Amino acid sequence: MALPEISRxxxxxxxxxxxxxxxxxxxxxxxxxxxxxxxxxxxLGSPVALYLAAAGVGHLGLVDxxxxxxxxxxxxxxxxxxxxxxxxxxxxxQRLLDLNPDIQVDVYNEPFNSQNARxxxxxxxxxxxxTDNFPTRYLTNDLCVLTGKPNVYGSIFRFDGQVSVFxxxxxxxxxxxxxxxxxxxxVPSCAEGGVLGILPGTIGTLQATEALKLILGxxxxxxxxxxxxxxxxxSFDFVKLRKNPNCKVCGDNPTVTDLIxxxxxxxxxxxxxxxxxxxxxxxxxxxxxxxxxxEKAAPMLLDVREPHELEISHLEGAKLIPLGxxxxxxxELDTAQDMVVFCKGGTRSARALELLISAGFxxxxxxxxxxxxxxxxxxxxxxxx
Amino acid sequence: MNGTTVPAIKNLYQIExxxxxxxxxxxxxxxxxxxxxxxxxxxxxGEAMQSLIDQFPTLKQHLYNSDGNLRPFVNIFxxxxxxxxxxxxxxxxxxxxxxxxxxxIAGGTGDTNxxxxxxxS
Numbered sequence: 001m002a003l004p005e006i007s008r009x010x011x012x013x014x015x016x017x018x019x020x021x022x023x024x025x026x027x028x029x030x031x032x033x034x035x036x037x038x039x040x041x042x043x044l045g046s047p048v049a050l051y052l053a054a055a056g057v058g059h060l061g062l063v064d065x066x067x068x069x070x071x072x073x074x075x076x077x078x079x080x081x082x083x084x085x086x087x088x089x090x091x092x093x094q095r096l097l098d099l100n101p102d103i104q105v106d107v108y109n110e111p112f113n114s115q116n117a118r119x120x121x122x123x124x125x126x127x128x129x130x131t132d133n134f135p136t137r138y139l140t141n142d143l144c145v146l147t148g149k150p151n152v153y154g155s156i157f158r159f160d161g162q163v164s165v166f167x168x169x170x171x172x173x174x175x176x177x178x179x180x181x182x183x184x185x186x187v188p189s190c191a192e193g194g195v196l197g198i199l200p201g202t203i204g205t206l207q208a209t210e211a212l213k214l215i216l217g218x219x220x221x222x223x224x225x226x227x228x229x230x231x232x233x234x235s236f237d238f239v240k241l242r243k244n245p246n247c248k249v250c251g252d253n254p255t256v257t258d259l260i261x262x263x264x265x266x267x268x269x270x271x272x273x274x275x276x277x278x279x280x281x282x283x284x285x286x287x288x289x290x291x292x293x294x295e296k297a298a299p300m301l302l303d304v305r306e307p308h309e310l311e312i313s314h315l316e317g318a319k320l321i322p323l324g325x326x327x328x329x330x331x332e333l334d335t336a337q338d339m340v341v342f343c344k345g346g347t348r349s350a351r352a353l354e355l356l357i358s359a360g361f362x363x364x365x366x367x368x369x370x371x372x373x374x375x376x377x378x379x380x381x382x383x384x385x
Numbered sequence: 386m387n388g389t390t391v392p393a394i395k396n397l398y399q400i401e402x403x404x405x406x407x408x409x410x411x412x413x414x415x416x417x418x419x420x421x422x423x424x425x426x427x428x429x430x431g432e433a434m435q436s437l438i439d440q441f442p443t444l445k446q447h448l449y450n451s452d453g454n455l456r457p458f459v460n461i462f463x464x465x466x467x468x469x470x471x472x473x474x475x476x477x478x479x480x481x482x483x484x485x486x487x488x489x490i491a492g493g494t495g496d497t498n499x500x501x502x503x504x505x506s
Contacts, residue, residue, distance in 0.1 A: 043492075132492025157490035159411045177467075178489040180457035195492075228487065232411065233421055237485060239465045324415065328443060 003029035004058070010102060014056055022218045028056060034215040035059035037124035039112055039140055041092040043200030044130035044154050044207065046078035051208040053096040053103055057215065060096065061124055063108040064088040071385070075197035112136055114259035117143045126211055128152045130204065134181040135262040141166060141174035142259055145250045150214055150223075154207040156195050161203035161229040164222050164241065165210050168250035171224040176244035176251075181262065199231055278350040278366035285368050286377040289340055299338035299365070304352045309344065313371050313382045323348045326355055335361050342367035342374075344385065405433045405482040413486065416444045425484070430461060431474030433484060448486075458489040 006014070006028055017023040023031075034057050038045045041064040052060060066088045068079045083091035089107035096105050108120050112131075117139055121127055127149050129140045137155070144151035150167040153174060166173045206227065213219045228237040249256040277283050284292070292299055301318035303310075304326060321329050323343070333339070333356075341349040341356070346369045353366045367373065375382035405425045409417050417423055423440065427433040438445045448459055455461065461468045462485040468476050 134489070134491045137491060155490045156492060157410075157412055160490060162487075162490060177460060177487075178458050182456070182458045182489065226487070228410075228485070230411065230421075233408075235408075237408070239462045239467070239485065239487070240470075242467065242470050325443075327446070 001033070004032045005029070006032065007102075010056070013100075013102070017055070023216060027216045027218075030215055030217075031056045031212070032058040034126070035061070035124045036126045036128055036211055036215075037061040037063065037121055038128045038130055039063050039136065040130035040132065041076070041078060041088045042072065042130065042132060043075040043156065043195060043197075044132075044204040045092070045128075046076045047201050047204035048128055048130055048154075048208045048211070049092055049096055050078055050099065051205060052211060053100045053105070055208075055212055056100065057103065057211075059104045059106070059123070061106045061108065061120065062089045062092050063110070063112045063120060064092075065109060065111045075195065075200050077201070112139065114139065114261045117259055118147065121147065121149070124149070126150050126152060126214055128207055128211055129154060130207070137174065138181060138262060139259060142249050142256055144168070145173050145175075146257075146259070152207050152211045152214070154200075154203045156199050156203050158194055159196055159199065159231040161199055161227075161231075163203055163206045163210070163227040163229070164225060165214070167223050168243075172241045172243040173247060173250045175249050175256075176247045177226070177241055179244070179248060196231055199229075202229060202231070277346060277368050278353045282350075282353055282364075282366050283346075283368040284340055284365040286374040289367055289374070290378045292340075297338065299340045300334075302333070302339055302341045302352070303343070303371075304341060304348050305343050305371075309385075312385050313375060315342070315371065315374065318342070323352050326352055330356075330359050333361070336363070338363045338365075340365045340367055343370050345370040345372055403480040405478050405484060407433065407437060407484040407486060410486055410488055410490075412488065412490070413444065413447060416447065417441045428478060429474065430463060430468050430471075430476045430478065430484070433478060433482070434461070434474065460487040461485070462487060 006025060011018065014028050017028055018025060036052055036057055038049050038060060041049065041062050045062070049060060049062060068083050068086050068088055068091050070084055072079055073081065078092045078095050079088065083094070087109050089109050093105045093107050096103070110116055112120065121143055127140060127144050129137060129151055131137050131140060141151055144166065145168040148169055150165055151174065153164045153166055155162045210222055213221050224241050226239050226241050228239070243250065245252050248254060301315050303315065303318040303320045304323040306322050307320065310320065321332065339361070341352045341364060343349040346366060349366045349370065353364055356364050372384045375384045405427065407423050407425055409421060409423060414420060423437065425433040426436040448456060450456055463471060463476060463478070464483055468474070
């Protein structure tokens with residue numbers, strides 16, 4: 001297919017690219033002809049989409065199913081205070097077209113799943129994984145393997161970041177390295193979130209660089225290599241990745257031959273764990289709890305957050321046992337006592353409840369929506385975080 | 386947030402030169418007294434990992450299944466090679482062996498908010 005022409009205005013816009021022999025006019029035309037699907041317009045998707053748009057990648061697709069929230073702005077730099085409440089894909093598209101009106105931006109405001117992934121990805125050459133959860137990550141990987149597209153991978157957690165290019169035609173895939181996702185509740189992969197706001201910038205720009213290299217056909221893309229960045233240590237480590245002949249999706253005898261939707265990986269609530277709930281019969285609302293605390297036989301409060309979160313908000317008299325320590329500290333709790341378990345939003349406490357119930361506790365309830373629900377419904381002076 | 390990291394890095398200069406070291410990713414440091422790098426003992430990867438668990442027993446449940454196998458979302462690398470591609474836990478350690486623990490990580494927005502979306506790191 002013939003490459004598109006670069007207009008006079010575009011020559012001016014991309015002049016700093018045109019000066020690099022590795023890009024030049026031909027490279028810029030390749031960029032204009034290229035298409036990249038960015039899965040997620042959050043922390044990673046923000047810098048990726050911004051830089052790919054600025055670089056002149058002609059066709060960008062954005063998938064997300066969310067609205068811009070104030071807590072996003074600490075790291076999701078494609079959005080702004082003025083777009084809080086707007087669909088993320090629309091907020092992002094607006095910013096990208098302001099940055100570069102010469103590109104085409106298509107948006108998909110839908111949850112990326114096995115039903116729509118092939119349709120959404122069909123028009124794109126490269127898939128860029130900017131997701132924040134295991135189901136979408138495995139889906140993106142499997143999609144790329146099954147459709148023969150490169151998966152520019154990036155992942156972050158607190159101060160750690162990982163980057164690679166998974167292209168099963170030329171090297172390993174994500175499942176070769178991590179065949180199975182973590183079960184719910186397990187550290188390291190499922191420890192409570194939080195991320196240094198700059199980290200997705202570092203990792204996302206590395207992903208964008210890899211995508212650009214793939215389009216231009218220059219340099220040595222990170223196929224078969226994984227980069228590990230630690231912001232605290234200021235360290236970059238590279239390791240080699242090999243194709244796993246027993247890989248479930250790209251190995252010699254694959255068992256994953258179509259896309260799958262996973263519900264039970266950590267990072268995403270199971271069917272009974274939606275929006276900070278422990279499931280029917282196991283929840284107590286913040287207002288119900290407020291009433292119960294006035295009773296004579298008030299329940300004991302168990303806070304399963306991390307110690308530093310107490311500085312943000314706390315409930316008077318609550319006992320603190322971080323979720324990660326709960327299994328080892330069950331002896332500090334009384335199975336006979338009524339207990340209400342809480343965390344920030346109700347997810348960790350739902351995990352804690354599972355653990356307590358499996359250990360024989362029956363008089364336990366989960367504070368639905370966590371301490372943030374308490375702040376919204378009971379104590380308006382308490383901050384929500 | 387992790388005040389002990391700097392002293393742990395300083396320890397690097399204090400260790401005996403031929404001992405294996407293991408770099409701990411941030412989510413697991415809470416189970417290793419906040420240390421970024423720990424000094425291990427042993428002639429094989431398996432022995433070194435055992436010395437890690439001896440020092441920090443609570444790490445065990447996060448790294449191993451109940452049947453004693455390494456969890457499938459955790460990898461151990463010796464230098465730049467996955468020990469799975471070498472001799473697994475029997476892989477002999479050279480002097481100054483540098484081990485890396487690589488877990489799968491998914492993102493990091495917090496608890497419930499992220500569930501509204503399919504991708505918002």
